[in-house]
Amino acid sequence: MKNVIRKIHTIDATDKAIGRLATEAVRLLSGKHKVEYVPYLDQGDIVIVKNLEKVKITGQKLTQKKYYHYSGYPGGMKTRTMGKIFVKNPQDVLHRAVYNMLPKNQLRRGMIKRLKFI
Numbered sequence: 001m002k003n004v005i006r007k008i009h010t011i012d013a014t015d016k017a018i019g020r021l022a023t024e025a026v027r028l029l030s031g032k033h034k035v036e037y038v039p040y041l042d043q044g045d046i047v048i049v050k051n052l053e054k055v056k057i058t059g060q061k062l063t064q065k066k067y068y069h070y071s072g073y074p075g076g077m078k079t080r081t082m083g084k085i086f087v088k089n090p091q092d093v094l095h096r097a098v099y100n101m102l103p104k105n106q107l108r109r110g111m112i113k114r115l116k117f118i
Helices: 018-030 082-088 090-101 108-112
Strands: 008-012 046-050 066-070 077-081 115-117
Touching: 008 018, 018 046, 018 090, 018 108, 066 082, 077 082, 082 090, 090 108, 090 115
Parallel strands: 008 046, 046 115
Antiparallel strands: 066 077
């Protein structure tokens, strides 16, 4: 097997919709833009996202979209809106979107580690 050459891609998030930005990042992280793409190998590149606080969030997502976390205990369901998470940490919103778009297998952990923020 040959060594994987990883390029660094920088994405400017200014005035881009968060879902479109996430799909672009997933395509680069998984390596689907390369000719030698195969789904069972991690041949993706490094993605750096800058100006994430200037991303465009369309519709009423800031107030209506909810993220859930269940602790496993009775009554342990936690609910937070996208607006609260975005104010505290804008990177977490994009990280969650990209993470859930990546393939649900053992390669996902390595792919998401190559998503960086400036």
